[in-house]
Amino acid sequence: MQVRSLNFSKVGNEPLETEDSLSIEIPHSRFAIADGASDSIFSGQWASSLSSVFTGNSYDLNSNKDLDNFLERSRDIWINSIEWNNLKWNVKNKAVKGAFSTFLGFTCFPEENVGHIYAVGDSCFFIFQDNGMMSFPLTKPSEFGIHPSLVWSGYGYPLEKKPYGKNVKIKLLDVEIKEGTRVIMATDALSKFIMESEEPIFELLWNHYQNREFFDEKRSDKSIKNDDLAAILISF
Amino acid sequence: MVYESEISRRNPGLFIFLLDQSRSMSRKIAGGQRSKAQEASDAINRQMNEVISRCTKSDGIRPYFDVGVIGYGFKSGEARGLISNNPISIAELENHILKMEKRTEEIDGETIETEFPIWFEPVASYDTPMVKALTLAKEWVEKWVDEHKSSFPPVVINISDGGATDGVPVDIAKEIMKLQTDDGNVLLWNCHLSEKTETPISFPMDETQIPEDKNARTMFAMTSVVPEPMVAIAKEEFSNVESGSKAYVFNANLEELIKLLDIGTRVVYDRVE
Numbered sequence: 001m002q003v004r005s006l007n008f009s010k011v012g013n014e015p016l017e018t019e020d021s022l023s024i025e026i027p028h029s030r031f032a033i034a035d036g037a038s039d040s041i042f043s044g045q046w047a048s049s050l051s052s053v054f055t056g057n058s059y060d061l062n063s064n065k066d067l068d069n070f071l072e073r074s075r076d077i078w079i080n081s082i083e084w085n086n087l088k089w090n091v092k093n094k095a096v097k098g099a100f101s102t103f104l105g106f107t108c109f110p111e112e113n114v115g116h117i118y119a120v121g122d123s124c125f126f127i128f129q130d131n132g133m134m135s136f137p138l139t140k141p142s143e144f145g146i147h148p149s150l151v152w153s154g155y156g157y158p159l160e161k162k163p164y165g166k167n168v169k170i171k172l173l174d175v176e177i178k179e180g181t182r183v184i185m186a187t188d189a190l191s192k193f194i195m196e197s198e199e200p201i202f203e204l205l206w207n208h209y210q211n212r213e214f215f216d217e218k219r220s221d222k223s224i225k226n227d228d229l230a231a232i233l234i235s236f
Numbered sequence: 237m238v239y240e241s242e243i244s245r246r247n248p249g250l251f252i253f254l255l256d257q258s259r260s261m262s263r264k265i266a267g268g269q270r271s272k273a274q275e276a277s278d279a280i281n282r283q284m285n286e287v288i289s290r291c292t293k294s295d296g297i298r299p300y301f302d303v304g305v306i307g308y309g310f311k312s313g314e315a316r317g318l319i320s321n322n323p324i325s326i327a328e329l330e331n332h333i334l335k336m337e338k339r340t341e342e343i344d345g346e347t348i349e350t351e352f353p354i355w356f357e358p359v360a361s362y363d364t365p366m367v368k369a370l371t372l373a374k375e376w377v378e379k380w381v382d383e384h385k386s387s388f389p390p391v392v393i394n395i396s397d398g399g400a401t402d403g404v405p406v407d408i409a410k411e412i413m414k415l416q417t418d419d420g421n422v423l424l425w426n427c428h429l430s431e432k433t434e435t436p437i438s439f440p441m442d443e444t445q446i447p448e449d450k451n452a453r454t455m456f457a458m459t460s461v462v463p464e465p466m467v468a469i470a471k472e473e474f475s476n477v478e479s480g481s482k483a484y485v486f487n488a489n490l491e492e493l494i495k496l497l498d499i500g501t502r503v504v505y506d507r508v509e
Contacts (some may be wrong), residue, residue: 011242012245012246017293017295039290041292041293041294042294045294076366082294089336089351089353090285090288090292090297091292091294091329092350092351093289093350093351094289094292096343096348096350097343153346155343158348159343159344159346159348161345162346185500222286226242226244
């Protein structure tokens, strides 16, 4: 298995300002990508908590118990990553409402030829097999709207101890993984570009994964929306 | 002329609020418990707080917008910048806070205390020098569009409860609406506040939809048509908005005022990259 990844902030933003996050755990074949919603605050940290907690643990998010554990552990990390007592008035007023993020997790078991995908929102999973491409959970460019489903962190200070309805609707898909299978996990702007592209897209991204200029040009000529871009590319 | 420019730190947007501070603003607003001056000041303070909130990230306030507020009628025949003498960046706005108030907010059944910034206080004093206010707004906008050719066009929102006492404001309003960036003409929105409980008339398409009232006709003539890309967003609050509607509310009560301000700023927020 070979893996490559990219994570580039919007054109005009500093690299550290990206709110997209990705996490890769090759020994256990766990991969996750999350896109923090720019409307909320500390959403980059929330996206990072979700992706790192997923890859750092063995979760079957089809099980309610695992899903609860996953969200609670992610929330603990998010809460502890913020110095709530030193926030300015405007940050505090906004942070109480919590953060939001999409989530896309992929765990695969190559020896069993199977992979499990868990998705909330418009970050997409693409699988290339037998000369075809399939995407999940969105399947066509017109499905990218401005209000995707999101995972909520729950409230911030001073309501951080308040129980909250998690109400996460995770979409699940199992796929067959075999030698030669190639996978892309990508946040929304890049996912839309992948669906619209007429070029051999896996090769294109595989060859340019370190080339920020390539992606900046695509965003400048509007082939890709000017958004944070993150992707994980896997070749089995 | 498409109103599609994305708003970013390199290409900020501009909001200018014009606020009538004439004596009649001391009367209670329809649908509210307080005076038109108090409610209008509070609504603008709240809207600026909202703009700051939208631009707030963990590392601070990102300068996606410039903001200016012009008051008119606080002194006979006068208009001036209430926060600053020209529009300033949203990131600088916190340096101009007059005072912080403790307010409460209901979140999911819990009452929490929040800090609410006040940039200016309500005033209801003299006459209605709207022409002077629009002339100052034109100066601000003219300078700003020169420096921001590729930005989303400025949005100017005028809140008043009566007619101008210093001439006919239509000509200067039309001059403002002629100003433009590469992305479109300046948008001038108008809100006529009322103390009466008559049904407000919002986003009319032509003069036949507004009463035979000189001030209403004048305000209608000095209002921009809602650009096509904004119609859907405006429709979320004002269901009657259609292609060709003008961004004008006549006989606005408190609820309509808040909705208009919210839509006036939200149609632009949605362009933030």
